[in-house]
Amino acid sequence: MEIDWSVVITYMPQLLQGAKTTIYITILGLVGGLVLGSIAGLMRAYGGRILNAIAFVYIELIRGTPIVVQVMFLYFALPVLADIRIDPMGAAVLSIVVNAGAYIAEIVRGAFLSIGKGLSEAGLALGLPRWKVLVYIVGPLAFRRLIPPLGNQFIVSLKDTSLFIVIGVAELTRTGQEIMASNFRAVEIWTAVAVLYLIMTGALTLLLRVVEKRMKIL
Amino acid sequence: MSIIEFHKTSKAFGPLTVLDEVDLSIDAGEVVVLVGPSGSGKSTLLRCINALETITGGDLIVDGLSVKGNARQLREIRQEAGMVFQQFNLFPQLTALKNVAFGPRQVRHLSQSEAESVARDLLKKVGLEDKADHLPSELSGGQQQRVAIARALAVKPKVMLFDEPTSALDPELKHEVLSVMQQLAEEGMTMVVVTHEMAFAKKVGSRLIFMEHGKIAVDGNPRDVIDNPPNDRMKDFLHHVE
Numbered sequence: 104m105e106i107d108w109s110v111v112i113t114y115m116p117q118l119l120q121g122a123k124t125t126i127y128i129t130i131l132g133l134v135g136g137l138v139l140g141s142i143a144g145l146m147r148a149y150g151g152r153i154l155n156a157i158a159f160v161y162i163e164l165i166r167g168t169p170i171v172v173q174v175m176f177l178y179f180a181l182p183v184l185a186d187i188r189i190d191p192m193g194a195a196v197l198s199i200v201v202n203a204g205a206y207i208a209e210i211v212r213g214a215f216l217s218i219g220k221g222l223s224e225a226g227l228a229l230g231l232p233r234w235k236v237l238v239y240i241v242g243p244l245a246f247r248r249l250i251p252p253l254g255n256q257f258i259v260s261l262k263d264t265s266l267f268i269v270i271g272v273a274e275l276t277r278t279g280q281e282i283m284a285s286n287f288r289a290v291e292i293w294t295a296v297a298v299l300y301l302i303m304t305g306a307l308t309l310l311l312r313v314v315e316k317r318m319k320i321l
Numbered sequence: 322m323s324i325i326e327f328h329k330t331s332k333a334f335g336p337l338t339v340l341d342e343v344d345l346s347i348d349a350g351e352v353v354v355l356v357g358p359s360g361s362g363k364s365t366l367l368r369c370i371n372a373l374e375t376i377t378g379g380d381l382i383v384d385g386l387s388v389k390g391n392a393r394q395l396r397e398i399r400q401e402a403g404m405v406f407q408q409f410n411l412f413p414q415l416t417a418l419k420n421v422a423f424g425p426r427q428v429r430h431l432s433q434s435e436a437e438s439v440a441r442d443l444l445k446k447v448g449l450e451d452k453a454d455h456l457p458s459e460l461s462g463g464q465q466q467r468v469a470i471a472r473a474l475a476v477k478p479k480v481m482l483f484d485e486p487t488s489a490l491d492p493e494l495k496h497e498v499l500s501v502m503q504q505l506a507e508e509g510m511t512m513v514v515v516t517h518e519m520a521f522a523k524k525v526g527s528r529l530i531f532m533e534h535g536k537i538a539v540d541g542n543p544r545d546v547i548d549n550p551p552n553d554r555m556k557d558f559l560h561h562v563e
Contacts, residue, residue, distance in 0.1 A: 219410075221406060221408050221410040222410055222412060222413075224373055224404075224406070224410065225404075225406065225410035225411075225412070225469075225472075226412075227373065227399065228371055228373060228399055228402075228403070228404035228406075228473075229399065229400070229403075229423070229424040229427070229428055229472070229473075229476055230396045230397070230399040230400035230424070230428045230476060231396070231427055231428060232392065232396060235427060239423075239427065240412055243414055244413065244414060
């Protein structure tokens with residue numbers, strides 16, 4: 104079979120549309136995941152017994168099940184169980200929020216707890232309330248340690264959006280699949296899809312490197 | 322008038338009793354040196370004063386407030402009892418000046434420029450005005466500890482607590498920290514110092530407490546009890562320290 108790269112150019116607008124959807128889901132999902140993950144992570148690190156238990160159950164539930172099962176559950180099981188109907192896009196974003204949130208929680212917990220106890224004590228000994236110690240002393244130091252593992256999670260979540268093919272969200276992988284079904288140009292289309300993912304993850308890596316460089320990682 | 326009062330104060334970590342019904346009263350202006358073998362409870366006793374450790378029995382009154390009070394009262398106690406740690410614990414992301422200005426800014430609510438002017442004066446007092454813009458990682462251990470002393474003083478405490486302030490320092494750096502502490506004592510600051518520096522205890526201390534098994538075993542004038550230890554255990558301890 105002959106390889107004809109011109110089909111890539113023909114279908115590029117469609118593929119880019121798919122990539123746009125991928126980026127959209129990733130950004131919304133990660134913003135939500137960061138908020139949820141920070142809350143759950145701080146609950147694990149500093150919450151009382153009850154808050155800690157709630158966060159623990161959430162994290163274990165999510166880390167212990169595949170993301171495909173999670174999105175299937177949100178999209179197909181939730182309407183049956185609770186009469187809550189979500190469109191595919193909503194289910195996709197929510198899946199990333201919930202899934203990334205669980206992993207980010209552990210990253211946040213680890214980063215905060217890695218800051219020596221002595222620094223918290225020094226802050227407390229000055230007469231600061233605990234929340235100020237966290238905001239002004241531990242937080243800024245923990246943030247710097249968050250960046251490398253957070254970068255990892257961002258890339259994983261971006262690639263996880265390809266799984267939403269199962270609920271028919273027109274992200275990049277699904278778009279590639281549809282084009283394939285009409286012209287059977289497997290080599291050209293899947294190469295193009297892979298390159299588009301590489302460009303997106305590459306841009307993310309670059310962005311994180313810039314952030315990391317701007318603040319000295321302690 | 323006593324500023325720190327232990328009333329049958331106990332502290333246990335699980336089944337391990339570290340402080341055993343300690344009675345002790347410290348007056349304003351005293352320089353109390355706490356010594357004793359490791360595990361005798363001296364650091365714990367110090368850390369109970371500013372409630373970094375929660376007491377498990379009896380009571381402990383600091384400047385009229387009980388360490389068993391609510392969170393706001395604990396913050397008040399901590400503002401009156403400055404603490405210097407063995408490992409300095411300076412905030413690594415802040416310059417020396419900002420480390421010292423942090424307390425007045427966040428705890429005493431001064432403006433940034435007022436806080437920095439307080440900080441500058443204190444850095445001068447500890448002989449480090451030229452290091453104001455250095456990060457802790459750019460300072461020697463002795464310099465870091467002097468910044469830490471300035472940081473604790475910046476909140477204007479009535480008592481200063483020192484937890485083995487020179488134990489992490491090379492011998493030639495100890496004296497610069499000890500001389501700052503001596504200067505503080507001469508200015509009339511109330512101080513409680515956990516240390517193994519017997520020469521400092523004799524020269525600067527007004528009272529020496531030897532602890533053993535969570536109890537106060539000896540309480541007296543440093544010069545008297547160091548030169549004539551009242552019991553064999555302390556004699557033995559001094560022999561090992563010197």
